[in-house]
Amino acid sequence: MVLRSSAVLFAWALSAASxxxxxxxxxxxxxxxxxxxxxxxxxxxxxxxxxxxxxARPEVHVQRARxxxxxxxxxxxPSPFLSPGWFRASYRATVTLPVRDRYRFRVEGRGSFKLTxxxxxxxxxxxRPGKPVESKxxxxxxxxxxxxQLDFESPAMGDGQFRLLWSGxxxxxxxxxxxxxxxxxxxxxxxxxxRLSRGQQLFAERRCARCHEPAExxxxxxxxxxxxxAGPDLRNAGGRLHxxxxxxxxxxxxxxxxDATMPKFAFGSDQELHDVAAYLAGLGAxxxxxxxxxxxxxxxxxxFLQLGCVACHVPPERDRKEASVGDxxxxxxxxxxxxxxxxxDYLQDPRRDFPHVRMPDLRLSRDDAIQxxxxxxxxxxxxxxxxxxxADRGRRIVQQQGCAVCHALxxxxxxxxxxxxxxxxxxxxxxxxxxxxxGKAPDHSLSADDLLAVREFxxxxxxxxxxxxxxxxxxxxxxxxxxxxxxxxxxxxxVWARLAEQASAVQPLPPNQDPRAQGVPALxxxxxxxxxxxxxxxxxxxxxxxxxxLTARMPVFHVRGEAISAGLVREHGxxxxxxxxxxxxxQSAIHGERLVQAGTxxxxxxxxxxxDKPAIQVFEREGINLITARGRLRHEYxxxxxxxxxxxxxxxxxxxxxxxxGHTAWTxxxxxDAAAQFEAIWQFLGTKxxxx
Numbered sequence: 113m114v115l116r117s118s119a120v121l122f123a124w125a126l127s128a129a130s131x132x133x134x135x136x137x138x139x140x141x142x143x144x145x146x147x148x149x150x151x152x153x154x155x156x157x158x159x160x161x162x163x164x165x166x167x168a169r170p171e172v173h174v175q176r177a178r179x180x181x182x183x184x185x186x187x188x189x190p191s192p193f194l195s196p197g198w199f200r201a202s203y204r205a206t207v208t209l210p211v212r213d214r215y216r217f218r219v220e221g222r223g224s225f226k227l228t229x230x231x232x233x234x235x236x237x238x239x240r241p242g243k244p245v246e247s248k249x250x251x252x253x254x255x256x257x258x259x260x261q262l263d264f265e266s267p268a269m270g271d272g273q274f275r276l277l278w279s280g281x282x283x284x285x286x287x288x289x290x291x292x293x294x295x296x297x298x299x300x301x302x303x304x305x306x307r308l309s310r311g312q313q314l315f316a317e318r319r320c321a322r323c324h325e326p327a328e329x330x331x332x333x334x335x336x337x338x339x340x341x342a343g344p345d346l347r348n349a350g351g352r353l354h355x356x357x358x359x360x361x362x363x364x365x366x367x368x369x370x371d372a373t374m375p376k377f378a379f380g381s382d383q384e385l386h387d388v389a390a391y392l393a394g395l396g397a398x399x400x401x402x403x404x405x406x407x408x409x410x411x412x413x414x415x416f417l418q419l420g421c422v423a424c425h426v427p428p429e430r431d432r433k434e435a436s437v438g439d440x441x442x443x444x445x446x447x448x449x450x451x452x453x454x455x456x457d458y459l460q461d462p463r464r465d466f467p468h469v470r471m472p473d474l475r476l477s478r479d480d481a482i483q484x485x486x487x488x489x490x491x492x493x494x495x496x497x498x499x500x501x502x503a504d505r506g507r508r509i510v511q512q513q514g515c516a517v518c519h520a521l522x523x524x525x526x527x528x529x530x531x532x533x534x535x536x537x538x539x540x541x542x543x544x545x546x547x548x549x550x551g552k553a554p555d556h557s558l559s560a561d562d563l564l565a566v567r568e569f570x571x572x573x574x575x576x577x578x579x580x581x582x583x584x585x586x587x588x589x590x591x592x593x594x595x596x597x598x599x600x601x602x603x604x605x606x607v608w609a610r611l612a613e614q615a616s617a618v619q620p621l622p623p624n625q626d627p628r629a630q631g632v633p634a635l636x637x638x639x640x641x642x643x644x645x646x647x648x649x650x651x652x653x654x655x656x657x658x659x660x661x662l663t664a665r666m667p668v669f670h671v672r673g674e675a676i677s678a679g680l681v682r683e684h685g686x687x688x689x690x691x692x693x694x695x696x697x698x699q700s701a702i703h704g705e706r707l708v709q710a711g712t713x714x715x716x717x718x719x720x721x722x723x724d725k726p727a728i729q730v731f732e733r734e735g736i737n738l739i740t741a742r743g744r745l746r747h748e749y750x751x752x753x754x755x756x757x758x759x760x761x762x763x764x765x766x767x768x769x770x771x772x773x774g775h776t777a778w779t780x781x782x783x784x785d786a787a788a789q790f791e792a793i794w795q796f797l798g799t800k801x802x803x804x
Contacts (some may be wrong), residue, residue: 153297154290154602156180156205160191163198163265171195174301175309177203178290178602180262181685182583183221186271192576192584193308197270205293206257214250218285221274221685228261229253239274275685282772283759286752287640287684290602310562311569312576313588316341317373318556320542320566322517323530326574334577336585336675343374343518344466348396352454352465355393356496359385360448366557368445375542375554377513384509386499391506399453404486412487415480417625418663423597423608428491438597438607447493455485463670472593472667475653533574538567586679589672590635598627598664600634624663628763631733632664637760639684641749643691647677658736658744691746696798703781704796707789708738713778714769716793723800732765742797754790
């Protein structure tokens with residue numbers, strides 16, 4: 113159904129292009145129940161098993177894996193539900209092919225493995241760094257589903273690593289794409305394992321350990337600081353927040369945000385809520401006032417679309433029911449909550465009063481922050497119930513409720529009232545399903561499934577958060593940090609791209625509001641595409657974007673970025689080190705310099721800048737500056753990309769220069785050998801790379 117009326121569009125005072133954002137319904141997520149086969153789910157089933165003495169306590173965790181690869185460094189573990197050390201990882205998947213054909217396989221890494229295809233052993237052996245094991249003869253795979261099993265065993269110290277590659281009749285060795293891997297959706301062991309992971313994420317997000325500490329460890333010792341996360345600093349709450357909103361939030365936080373990590377506390381009466389609100393509203397000095405230019409809200413609405421805010425948030429004038437599309441967050445309550453100056457400051461630096469805030473740092477300019485704040489505050493919001501409160505009583509209630517356990521406050525913290533982790537009853541207190549069983553414990557408004565997930569995680573809570581498992585951390589936080597709101601993954605478009613596609617069906621969007629037109633990259637191959645140190649610097653905001661034309665803004669993940677980037681690399685089967693720099697081959701570089709030019713080669717400089725030399729004639733969209741390639745990209749990915757860009761990224765505008773036999777039209781350079789020519793370009797770019 114397409115909605116077109118100006119009434120439905122809330123009479124936006126913007127251009128028709130901006131209005132078209134809200135002119136159509138968005139289809140279901142392709143991975144959702146309406147978009148995937150009911151019996152299958154994308155990805156392989158992987159069983160992680162701790163190896164050791166026969167009489168050791170079994171440690172097993174089953175989950176779904178995107179890729180047939182991993183890397184685990186010494187002291188790490190492939191799953192937080194296994195202690196570090198010797199492990200086995202067994203992958204099972206159906207590989208679906210459009211036609212029958214012959215494929216060769218290669219495995220590289222550190223450890224030992226056995227690959228079975230349709231019940232027959234295709235390849236096995238011991239892995240040593242730099243010595244891959246490769247099939248001597250191709251394996252016949254049939255049209256449709258082919259059953260694949262890969263059993264990998266790490267060395268005794270647990271520092272295992274493997275990457276499974278295959279090659280077909282028209283492509284060289286490459287990882288098996290997630291799009292062709294599937295496994296049973298209702299696998300009971302997978303569902304149980306995924307529930308444990310969900311329980312761990314909830315245990316960390318809801319700050320459970322701040323009240324229920326483990327007896328043997330301090331929460332600050334958790335592997336990634338997850339258990340040490342705190343709520344916002346409230347010592348200046350009155351300078352940021354409106355008093356009546358504080359009371360309404362305390363009454364029912366999950367009515368404002370269903371995903372709120374703040375629980376609902378058992379206050380004795382509404383008067384107590386207003387007493388606490390009066391106390392908190394009196395803390396701190398008001399932020400400096402801000403003057404909004406007359407056109408600030410209009411520009412802010414436009415920037416909201418250009419910066420991709422719409423990917424995570426429902427625009428404030430829209431029905432909050434639209435939050436179901438992409439699980440977005442409604443913003444209609446912003447005028448009720450924020451003091452104007454404080455909102456501007458928050459948009460510029462979300463961590464200012466809340467270091468563990470989920471809102472990432474978009475590094476907004478002051479002008480952008482003012483325009484966005486004007487837009488968010490412009491939409492009228494319903495008045496909240498107003499009632500006077502007693503600040504002194506409120507302070508005593510804050511102390512009684514133990515608010516300082518999670519929030520910075522100048523109040524004494526009473527002796528521990530909550531039981532330690534080892535003494536918790538999984539069906540009482542916070543995890544009770546019925547109010548009478550909860551007593552005075554906080555209410556986190558968890559669903560029955562989420563309650564079950566936390567209960568099942570509790571036996572692992574004293575160990576799992578203290579184990580370094582980068583792949584697991586990245587896997588959980590790609591969801592928690594909403595990475596797929598802006599980036600496609602495994603052939604699925606981002607939330608933003610789906611919204612833009614539907615909006616464009618009503619009226620074409622300007623390119624600066626369309627992530628595909630801008631060239632926002634997918635995350636599918638990110639860990640095998642980029643050098644580890646570059647990913648880390650970029651995620652931490654220490655590296656400039658190689659796509660300066662984007663209006664979309666890559667946020668900075670100050671707290672979790674380092675661990676996420678490490679996990680992305682390990683998931684693709686690589687360790688933490690960059691590829692070593694090797695001096696460029698001078699003779700090869702001469703050919704490479706010729707090949708990048710227009711007239712004597714592929715004409716790369718037509719669309720790509722080369723250092724400080726701008727692109728000659730951009731077609732559709734500018735390319736990335738060629739000089740950045742050697743510092744950013746892995747050599748293997750670079751080669752795969754040039755051989756067939758569309759195979760890696762179907763949205764790519766990059767031309768394919770090599771035919772299926774590995775030749776190019778430039779036969780007078782290196783005999784037209786595509787691999788040799790692309791290597792020559794790589795060598796040429798190496799002459800421009802600053803030495804580290």
